[in-house]
Amino acid sequence: MALEIEKKFLLAVEPAVLIKEGVLSAHKEQLIEQTYLAIDETQELRVRRIQELGNGEVTYTHTFKNGNGLVREEVEYEITAGIYEQMVNAFGFLPLTKKRITAVWNGRVVEIDIYDQLELSVVEVEFSSVDEANAFQAPDWFGEDISSQKQYSNKTVWKQLQGEKWQR
Numbered sequence: 001m002a003l004e005i006e007k008k009f010l011l012a013v014e015p016a017v018l019i020k021e022g023v024l025s026a027h028k029e030q031l032i033e034q035t036y037l038a039i040d041e042t043q044e045l046r047v048r049r050i051q052e053l054g055n056g057e058v059t060y061t062h063t064f065k066n067g068n069g070l071v072r073e074e075v076e077y078e079i080t081a082g083i084y085e086q087m088v089n090a091f092g093f094l095p096l097t098k099k100r101i102t103a104v105w106n107g108r109v110v111e112i113d114i115y116d117q118l119e120l121s122v123v124e125v126e127f128s129s130v131d132e133a134n135a136f137q138a139p140d141w142f143g144e145d146i147s148s149q150k151q152y153s154n155k156t157v158w159k160q161l162q163g164e165k166w167q168r
Contacts, residue, residue, distance in 0.1 A: 002073070004074040007127070007145060009144060009145055026101050028100075030053060031100075032100055033049040034154065035093050035095045035096070035158075043066050047060065060078060060080065
């Protein structure tokens, strides 16, 4: 399993402003629909439909994550459109939808997620080690570090979208 070492921040400035001012250089934009198939306190199983806005290409992924917080184990691989549709339709859940901007800031790749169903924009940064993550100094425009705040995790937000349906 690969390790994902990531920090997440509550974006304090509109991404368009940062791009216009030259703070960020946008390289890719995607529309992402994600649906969770199984979730417990430390593990999650999800599928995604990812559309590249530049060329319209669509890919589908199946992901398993284990752990919480800064460091998690992750296994992700591509699946076919047919498998994706079968999994999503089997449960009938509402997908979490967001626009992702992959950009470069100060020589570092960052991912900005702008959610459709709620007022929330976050910026994520991945690191090659825990030491690198702990030493990272975020600029003010990144906003509050929400890496360990569960209410901002994708799976928590997704569960809230499901309402009573998730409780069954």
